[in-house]
Every structure is written in structure tokens, then in C-alpha cells.
Amino acid sequence: MNRIELIDSIKRFLDEDGPGGDLTSEAIFNAHQMGKARFIAKESFIGAGLQMVAGEVFHLCNPAVRCSGVEDGTEIKPNDVIFTADGPVLDLLLAERVALNLVQRMSGIATLTRRFVDRVTPLPVKIVDTRKTTPGLRMLEKYAVRVGGGFNHRFTLSDGILIKDNHIAACGSIEKAVGRVRKQAPHTLKIEVEAETMEQVEECLAAGVDIIMLDNMSPELMRLAVRLVNGKALLEASGGINLENVRTAAETGVNLISIGALTHSAPACDISMELETA
Amino acid sequence: MNRIELIDSIKRFLDEDGPGGDLTSEAIFNAHQMGKARFIAKESFIGAGLQMVAGEVFHLCNPAVRCSGVEDGTEIKPNDVIFTADGPVLDLLLAERVALNLVQRMSGIATLTRRFVDRVTPLPVKIVDTRKTTPGLRMLEKYAVRVGGGFNHRFTLSDGILIKDNHIAACGSIEKAVGRVRKQAPHTLKIEVEAETMEQVEECLAAGVDIIMLDNMSPELMRLAVRLVNGKALLEASGGINLENVRTAAETGVNLISIGALTHSAPACDISMELETA
Amino acid sequence: MNRIELIDSIKRFLDEDGPGGDLTSEAIFNAHQMGKARFIAKESFIGAGLQMVAGEVFHLCNPAVRCSGVEDGTEIKPNDVIFTADGPVLDLLLAERVALNLVQRMSGIATLTRRFVDRVTPLPVKIVDTRKTTPGLRMLEKYAVRVGGGFNHRFTLSDGILIKDNHIAACGSIEKAVGRVRKQAPHTLKIEVEAETMEQVEECLAAGVDIIMLDNMSPELMRLAVRLVNGKALLEASGGINLENVRTAAETGVNLISIGALTHSAPACDISMELETA
Amino acid sequence: MNRIELIDSIKRFLDEDGPGGDLTSEAIFNAHQMGKARFIAKESFIGAGLQMVAGEVFHLCNPAVRCSGVEDGTEIKPNDVIFTADGPVLDLLLAERVALNLVQRMSGIATLTRRFVDRVTPLPVKIVDTRKTTPGLRMLEKYAVRVGGGFNHRFTLSDGILIKDNHIAACGSIEKAVGRVRKQAPHTLKIEVEAETMEQVEECLAAGVDIIMLDNMSPELMRLAVRLVNGKALLEASGGINLENVRTAAETGVNLISIGALTHSAPACDISMELETA
Amino acid sequence: MNRIELIDSIKRFLDEDGPGGDLTSEAIFNAHQMGKARFIAKESFIGAGLQMVAGEVFHLCNPAVRCSGVEDGTEIKPNDVIFTADGPVLDLLLAERVALNLVQRMSGIATLTRRFVDRVTPLPVKIVDTRKTTPGLRMLEKYAVRVGGGFNHRFTLSDGILIKDNHIAACGSIEKAVGRVRKQAPHTLKIEVEAETMEQVEECLAAGVDIIMLDNMSPELMRLAVRLVNGKALLEASGGINLENVRTAAETGVNLISIGALTHSAPACDISMELETA
């Protein structure tokens, strides 16, 4: 996690939520009133962001606030106290909403990822994310996937090679597309190609690609591909995979299963803040 | 919508997704290759952000791209073409993911809002949002709520007064809390107070507050509150309201129903981009 | 006050005043030379910004500088020492001009506000500011108004409703304008309408507006409006009010008097910095 | 004037005034409603900023707005139309307050400067400003001084040398202070020294300084200094100079008169915007 | 190349060079004076940045300036006109130094890269760069390497895996280090390991790494490594390679040769700007 970028983002989020301070609280509390805030879990989930992220939100409101949160990956049960912050009440209330909005989302992603991971355990397959993240939150969301036991696919268009149908069509063949990319892309990146048919999987093998993405294939086709490829490339299942069918996909023998929903539609976890004034 | 802020945000989102450009596409397409991108709906929903937001994303990748999108609030059907962009292929591919991520989320919020609104039509009640928005996207998410027929609650801690349990406890009574706020807050803002019991509703009335938030009350209590208040303040139902119970809440006669889920857990709409190269 | 924004602003101001450091002082003092700076009042005024604002300026030049300033709202007399800072001489000299420029302006605004407030005491009327603030300094200037005993009108175009002549003309009537606004604006904001005649005041009442701004009305008309409105809306006197006529305006019974000059043309207070080197 | 920095500043100012847009106007006007705005002078003054600054504010709200303003330095009379802008009403109203706040201040500074210049015409003396500018607005305020016929003193601590009492005291003598500075400062900058007595003026001459600032000297002393220096250095009168005594100061023969009040306490000019909707 | 980031960088560079404009030129030219600028080569080199980079610098000073530059990779001869810009003289002079400083550096890098590439042609080896770039200019410098015919190594610590001596020492063996990385790093990235001895090369092979960096090895050892590895991994020669010994290194059969000096110490090309005023 890039701490400098994290701090910059949180500053923007705090400014978004309280550009002119908290009018209500400032009318009621003075700057010296101290208090203790507790984040209480309202359901079961995998905690994410309670230390670094929530802590940084409160810290940025006032460096004097002392925070303590559960470790990333902790299994939380209802009514667990998962984070505490001691300091001026005005700063605790200023941080509340931003911290909750972030932590609820991150924990939601970690929890959903863990559910997928649990379904495929102990098969030798990795659950990976996609670029379908919330704009502005990619670093935090991909971090939450790792907390949940998942793995990250490329972060950006600039740190991974993925040749899709448009690229192939524009070149005329997988072989030509791979050739052009090999001539220009950094040698440090593997080359991944999207395949929709078994013929394309064969073309991929012939072109010596590192990873083949099996796009929306049936379990039968995936199994065929696994046999055909026989370890000469990594195989990534992609498209339409959910908690119901992920085990079946995993059992085909693919190496990776990528799931947009991890970051795209993980429901937020229910957490509330209780405040005790001194 | 603040256009200057919108552009700043989109620049950050584009930088997040392609800090060093699109390595794959740049190896395959040259800068002069033109194309046409189409956003295709994969399900039914209420479109939001197709003109200003998606258009700005493509425009920022290259001011020469020409865009056209459906109006905000349009009812979309599966396979509808809801947005087109003509320009250099490299710029279309650079804009794709950021534009889709934003528009799918905004349309999701508009669609969920519309569903709530439809449930309570034609009762004289407004569906309103909360501050439970995605950090960094509040402006866009609150806009999407309006597109769906909902209304916005306060945007920030600085442009609305909401006296909650902590504030009341710290002052000793609703009367005292309201008194302190009135002494200091801008006269342009209404005063809203959270009430958990009928006694508190009465205290609110006695204190002359403008809006009373009925926190997690049963329909029976809400109905009682409506009768008690009798138009002397706005009544806002809040807490635990979903598509199943929203009609019942609306029928109690409250003026407003606020729902965190509008922005918090609206599922993203399914939209894909098709590309045709010239 | 938003501390994150305050720090960002002061960084910009320091960069504006010393982009490449202080060439003169750096040629004369070394980095280890310590000193003590004192801000000395050269006239009587109400102090504002001596703690948080001046302190932050010196702190940003060097976190090791220790500062102490009088509380906001203190009545200062000539020759009073109102702020001290101990630390490296180079940092004290770097902070000097920015801190003085800010504090002189803020104190000037607090002082002028206090003079208006004193004129109308003990009448039940509030002195309020406007949006005629110095671009970039609104938060600090509105804060200074509060220090002087005044109140803030809306901060921005986004956190208050004010229907003016143009809006009314475009709609055809006050009733229609209010109707359109009510349909769309957040329910948390009061609706204020500008009235130039007694007929318009009546229209406002009929439309149920919350605040009526009496635009450039004579004391006689204001008195008439107070009687007519009779507590059913707040009345705000606006336009052409100065220290000479503010008492007369207040005695008409209006609730609020808004004065652009508070932030627009408050003369800066005379303060100088004395430096003692160790 | 640095156009890139100007645009950055104006963006911040617009964001300060309308972070979430103009709630009132957006409820009343649609995005297609066109109009024409006119800035009308309410008094006599020297216009400043009507072309580049006001124009840029409106342009940033919407690049399609067409603007036209009087040249910098124009003598304005009451009721003159000094600026017009044609475009969407919503954008005209969004730009109004920021543009007026800037232009009223800049014109105020140009006008006050011109009054000082007129008083000393045709004597061979320059009216110059100081670093006592509004934080964040130095570039615009120093520009306005030039529009009024004045000249700029150093912009920052980094582009001019000014040895003051503290520096002299720390070194033991003017000679030593000048010596240290000469060893280190860029050769492109003149060396200016503050002198409070005739002995110090002599020391300055002996040290070969380029400019001597006569700090709070009486006209008699200034005249003496002029005779003593006899063209071997520039002489700058500073401290306590106003419209009443500036002529007397000028007649002593000094080369420059610096006046903090030019930027510090120039009253804003009275300008209002009229809007005509199509 | 990321155009949004490029523009942001150039704005900062222009602000660095002319924060308050060009005092000299503004005293001499008025804003309407038009002219034509020409960049003239003073020596032979490979041109880089003349279109996009130089063009953007002038464009940012004034969008109305029309520019034309030679294509990246063009072989320039002394006295060639490699770039022209038509527009207001003041803007041409404002852009001059920043544009030249960038283009001279980029062309220097492209030229040095080309010299290395020419030395190894037609051997099947790639000349690649490192992270030893000028802070703030990595994107432009890596682009210039590609213009010269070289290839890019990883851009950042976040988009490539390179296991060095410290990492190996901390884990106890190459095998363990590779194991830990494989468990956590994105599957899209190849794994590169630094080897200093033939034993380490063997360990790398055993661990199945994708790329082996031969650190400061003699040509004899490199040849040995090539034979040993026999195509089962890419081999990258690194350390102490210059124009004199690069051919020898290439002839050993390694796949890649990385050279810090490409970006680190490429001498700037000599280019000057001539200005013709209309």
C-alpha cells in the first residue's frame, strides 16, 4: 500500500464530507471535550482496513487521536468492538462517516473474497480480481481482495498485457497480435490472451503465450483446455462466475478464476460507531 | 454538478487506470487508427451519466472524440445502444474502463432509486439519500439519486444541521441542544433532530425544530408521530427501510424517507462496450 | 474550521511569498541561530487568528517552532504582545509576512463586526455576513465574523437557497419560483427570497418562504414588513447599511442585518513583528 | 501575468463559491437557457481585470461563454457597461460573484494607485507597492498596481534583497551585512538597505548599496538624504505615507515611494451585474 | 505516454521557469506582436519529443500557437530546422527554455540509445533501460529510450518483480525467495532474479524463474550461463556495460542488456531557438 497516496486520498474524502467542518457538533461541543469512539460490528464478516485506513482517517482529523483496530483478515462476530479511537469529540465525529464508509466497503470486499476462496479450498486455484473497481479506490479495493485471501490481477493498463478480441481482430490472428506486443512491451510482463474457442487456445499455445484467459467457457470446454494446455501456460477462467458455480470451475483444473463482482458488487458490511464522552 | 471538480476527478480516475498508457493497445494500434465505440445495455435500467460523465471521460482522453449518450433518466432496455464515441481507437480503449465503471454505478443508483420512488407513487413523500456514499464519488452518486427521482439530504456536515443522540446526551435535553445550535448555526439552514421515542418527538415540537427524523420507528409509531406533529414540522423516516417495507412507511404520512442503501448497495448495471475499427 | 484546508492554503501562501526562500536572511543567519518573535499591537482591536492561523503558519515553516497567541475575540490594546514564536530565526522571518497579512485582515474583520454588533446591542437582531469575501479566504473571513460576534449567511451557492430578482423574473412570480425550488432543493435548507416591495413581501408570505430579504428598503418600509410578517418568516435587512444607520435598521424589528462591508472593506489592523535573536 | 497560475487560482475560487453548483439557479433555469450579463459601474474608478481576469472566470465556468471587457487602465464613469458575457444563464450566475469579487478589488487597487500617482505627477518619482498583499492574490494585486500607474517592489523574499534592522543588528554593521549578502546572493539583484538615521545613510553609501530605504523619515531628513546621496544610490521613502503627505515626500527628491496601503486597504469599487435572459 | 500527466508536468515546469511571467520580454513586446520560432540543430542526433512534448509546452503557453516538429526517431543533421512555432512572441519566449531543456535531454537519451543499438545490430539482443532516471521525468526518459530503439525494463517497483541479493539473503535461498514472491505477487508479472555466480544461475533455473539478471559477470561467465540456461529463461546482462564492451556482451548470446547510463548520463543535444518577429 502506498502510504503517501493513501493520505492524499483520505484528505480529499474528508474535505468532501466536511468542507466547512461539522456545523452541528461545533455548536454543541467545545474543542477540549474528549471522548472515546468504538466501531461495533452488526454482523459477521472479515475485517479490513481497521488499522491503517480507519486509523489514518482519525489521525488526519487530529494527529493526537489514539487509535487501535483489529488486524486485517480477522474474523469478526456481531457486537465485536473492532476499532477504538480516543481524542477530542469534534475530531471523532468529523472522522466517523469517512472511516465507516471506507471500512464497510473494504470489509465487504474481503468478506466476499473469503467466501469464494472457501468454496474452492483446497484446490490449487487462485481467486483473482479485475479492473472493475470503484474509480478512486482501486488501491484499497485490491488490498481488501488480498486480505480476503484472493490475488490481484494487473492493477492498470500499464502493468499487464492482456490481448482481447479487438486486438486480435485488428491484427488478423493471435500469432500476429502476440508478435507485435512482444516487439514492444517490457520483457518483465507476461503475455495474456483472451480465448473464446478451443481453436484460439491452440493458437495461443502455438504463439507461446504465458496466460490464456478462457472467456465465458463452459466447464466442459475448460476441462478440455486444461488437458490441451497441459501446464504449458497458465489458464484463467473469466466471465459469469459466482458463488454457485465457482467450485465447478475450480474443479476443471484452471489455475486462476477472475471475478469482477469481488470489487464490483460486494455488499458493504454493517458497522456502527458508538461514542462515549468523557 | 460542479464541472471543474468533475474534470479533476476524472483525470485522477484515468491516471489510476492507465498511469503509463495502455501497453497492450499501444503495441497493436497506431495513433491514427480510428474507430467507433458503443455502450450496449445488457439488462433494463435507468440511464445516468451517459452524457456528461461518460462524455467527459472520453473527451479528456482526447478532446477530438465525438460522443453522444442518452439523456439522464431514460428507461433503457436490453441491447439498447446508450452511448457512442468516435475517435482514435487508442483513446477509446483508454477511456473504456473508467467510463463503464462510473456509468454502471451511477445507473445502478438511479435504477434503485426509481424502484423506491415507484413503490411510493403517488403518495406525497420524498425518497432521500444519506451521507453513506462512496468516498470521492458523492457528487456523482447524489446526482444519480436525483436522476432516479429521489431527493438529496444534506451533502456534507457543513451544509445541514442534524442533532443526533450524542449531541442530545451531551447537552442534557433536546431543548438545550437546539438552543445551542440556534445560537451559532447559519439561519439559512433548517434544524433537524433525531427522535427515537414519542417523548422526543414532543420535545422536538416544543423546541420548534424544522425536521424530525424518526429513527428506526415502527409504522405504528410513525403514524402516531404524524398525527402528533400535524404539519408543524417535516417528518423523516430513517433506518431499516427497504423495497418491501417502504410503501408501509410511506403510508404512515411521513414527508421523507431516507435510505442509505440507495448509494451504499445499489447493484451496478450491466453494460459492455463494443468497438468497431475503421 | 477545516484544518486540512487551512494547512493547504497556508502552504500556498508561503510558497507565494518565498518560493526560493529568503535570500537576504539566508545570507546573514545560519540555520542554527535561534530567536524569539513577538507580534505587537499598534492600535486597539479584536484579535482573530492568533492561535490557530498564525500558529499554523510558523509551524509549517518549521514544526519545531513553539507558538503562543491570544484567544480569538480578545480585546487588544496598543503595545499588547499578542503572539510569540520561538525557534530558528530563518523560519521566524519566513513566516512573518504571511502570518501578519492574515492576522491583520482577520482581526480587522472581527473588529468591524464587533463595532456593528455593539451598535445594535441588546436588540434581538443578528449581524450577518455575505458572499462578498476575498477569493481564497472565505473560510477565514467568515470565521473572523463569528469571532467578532456576527453570524454567517450561507457559505456558498450550494448550501443555501436565495431567490433573487432574476430568478423571479424568469419564473413569472415569486410563487412559481418558490414552487420550482421546493421541488428540487434539499429539504434541509430554508428558502430565502429577495423582496423589493411590500407586495413582494406579501407574495413571499403567501408562498410560505422561510426568510425574506428586504432589499434596500427604508426603515419605514422595514417596520411595515415586520408588522405584516409578524413572525411568520425571518426578515433580513440588506443593502446600504453602515455603522451610522445600522441601529435604525435594527430598531425596525428585523431579525437579521447582512453587511457586505464586514468582509469587503474592513480596514486591516496595525500589527508589527519584533525579533530578538538569542 | 502567469496564465497557468491564474487559471489554477480561479478554479479554486469557483470551487470555494459553488462546490456543488448553484442550487437556487439550477432549480429555476435549465441548461439551455441563454442570457447576457453586464457589469455596470456604480461609481468612477480605474478598471482593472475586466478582460483577462473576469473573462477567464466566465470562460472556466463554460468555454462557450463569449466575453468582452474594457481595457486595463480605462477611466470608468458611473453607469458605464464595463464587461459583458453571453452564454448559458446558469454559467453566468455561477461566475458572477467570483468575477465581481476579483474585479472590484483589482479596480480598487488600480484606482487608489492612480490617485497617488496623480498627486506626484509630474515629479520624477515612482509609486511602488510592498509585500503587504492579500495571501493568494499577490500576482493580481501587483498587476493592478501597474494598471494604476504604479511600479512593483520585489514580488517575494526570493527575488529581491532587503537588509532590515534585524539583519544589521545580527551582523554588527551595515557594512558587514552588505558584505555577507554580496558573497552569496545572485549578482542579478540590487541590494537595498533600510536606514533610519542619516548616519546609516552614510554607511549605506560607504558600503556601495544600490537602494536605500528611508524608513519613516521626516521630509527634512529625506531632503538631507537626497543631497547627501546625490544620485549614487536610489532612495526609497517608506512608512506612514498617505494621499495627504505623498506630494511633500515626492518633492524631497526621493526616487521611489512605497505604500503598503495600495494593496492593503484600497476600498473595493462598486460594480453590479445585470442579467438579461433570452 | 499518459497525456494528462504530461500536461500536468509541463505546467509545473513552466511555473518553475516563469512564475511571474517574463519580466524582460513583457517590457519590450506587447501581447499582439507575432513571431515565428525555429529550433535549429547544432549537431547530429536522433530527435525525440519534438512533436508531442515541445508542441505541448508551446500549446500550454498559448493554445493559439501553431507548432510543427519532426517525427520521433528522425536522424537530425546540423542546421536542420526540427521544430517551428508560430504565435505571439511573448508566448514563444515563455516556452523556449522549458521546451529546449526537455527536448535536448530526450534527444540525448534517444541518441545514446541508438548508438548502443547500432553496436549490437543485427544480434538478437535488446538494449533496455533501468530505474536510474531523473526524478519527475521517468515517463519522458523511458519514452526516449524507445524512440532510440531500446526497450523498457519495469517502470516502477510496482509493475515488475526483481529479486536482489538482499531479498535472497533474507530468505536463505533463491528457491525460498521465489516461493514467497510466487505466493503473493500478481500472476501477470514475470519473476526476475539477480545472479552473481554460476551456482546462483543454476538455482534460478531450478526455481523456474522467468528472467535471470547476470550481475557484473565477465563475458566468459555470461557465455557459460547462456549455454547452461539454454533458452529456459531470459538472460539479462547488467552492470558496467558501455559502448566499448556492449558488442562483446551481446555476442555472448544474452537476451537483454540493461544500461543505467542511457538515462543517467546521456549528454544533452545541442539545439538553439531562433526567433523571427513579424
Next chain:
Amino acid sequence: MNRIELIDSIKRFLDEDGPGGDLTSEAIFNAHQMGKARFIAKESFIGAGLQMVAGEVFHLCNPAVRCSGVEDGTEIKPNDVIFTADGPVLDLLLAERVALNLVQRMSGIATLTRRFVDRVTPLPVKIVDTRKTTPGLRMLEKYAVRVGGGFNHRFTLSDGILIKDNHIAACGSIEKAVGRVRKQAPHTLKIEVEAETMEQVEECLAAGVDIIMLDNMSPELMRLAVRLVNGKALLEASGGINLENVRTAAETGVNLISIGALTHSAPACDISMELETA
């Protein structure tokens, strides 16, 4: 040195080098693993930036890292330990490349400057830099020149006057160009004019300029100019001066010698980082 700007720059540089952290090291080290980093000199040079700049880089990665570096201007010998940093290994590795890239460049500039200074010692002449600096690094590079014993020419177009051939041509004569500049430029800046012939030197004298830049003149002409000017202006030799001919130029009696190569093509010093883990 402007510390606020320094920190902003370093944050950008760190973000450029590790936008998503250090993938390799994060897979191998945990956050608690402590270590000690040492910068080791690989050759002889003048150290620059080891305290403030390198220290700030490590400090920004983690405020808890403790650093110690040699003073600016220290003469370094091969194998000297010139900087140490104690703290978490992950932060040491994150800071490494940015710190080295900056310090190697700054020390290179200081070293080259010192070599020029040594060549002309003890003649009364100053070695000065130019605006031919790396975009984004001017503050640091000009600082390094001072560390090496050189002096700074103007920092920007805004803090010095330099009338060049284009300016003269546009005005018709040096006299007219100087006249125009004198009418408008701040009186705190000296006026420098570029002269290519002895006639122009005479014109400069007649116009009373403060500094005459002798552009690409032979030593004979320079000597002639020194005699002609006879102390009535500073003389700056410029163009084509290198370590071979700088002594000859200095012996002509000019006051200043400006050398673009100081910042433009100083070779970077060879420094490496060694890491010891606890």
C-alpha cells in the same frame, strides 16, 4: 531552500517510483523487519543533498526512520559511508532509488562546479549557473551549484532582467530596449544586456546597464571589454566555456563566468546502497 516545495517534489518522485508499493520486497519482508542502510561512495566527489534531501526521502517513506548524512560540501573519498538510515527494511528499500537518483545528480553538479571553481582560484571571479536545469529540479540543482562554491544566476524569467538579441532587434537599439525595461521592471533588479561586439559593449555603457554579458567572445575581446568598462558594470563571460579554457577566461578580468554545463551535463556520482537486516 523551500522545504514545503521540497517535500511536495519528493512525494511526487516517490509516487513515480512506487505507485503501488514495492511488490518484490513486500512479498519477502514483513512490516516489522528492521534494518540499516548505508550509502557508500564508489569514487571521489563533493557531497550534496545527503542531509536534507536524502533524509527527507527516507523520512517521507516513514517518519520513524532515523537518518544521518555528511554535510553539504564535504570532500568524499571512495568507500566513505556518507549516509545511514535505520528503520523498517520495507521503507528503506522504498526510498533507495529516489534518494540515490537525487543525491548522485546533486553531488555530480557540486563536484563539477568545484572543479571549475578550483581552476579559477584565487582570481576574483565567480562561477555562475544558468536556466539550463532539469525541469522540475531547478531548486535542487541551483542549490548544488552553491554547495560546489558557485553562484546562482537568476532563478526564473521573473526575477532577473536579461536583454538578448531578440529584444534589442525588436527595439532598434540597446538604448531603446533598456529604456523600455527601465520604465516597467522592478527597481530592485539589475539590468543585464547581452553584447556580441565591442560596439554593443559601448552602447551598454552609454545606457548605464548594470551587467554586460559578453556572448561567445574571444579572450582578446573580453580583455578589451574589461579595459573599456573599467568597473562601471559587471562583466559576465558566457558561451563555450569549459574546464580547459575557463582559466583563460577568468584571467581576462571578467567578474562572472556562466556555464550551462554545470547543471546540464554534470556526470552523476557513483554511489550505492548497502542494506543490513537486523
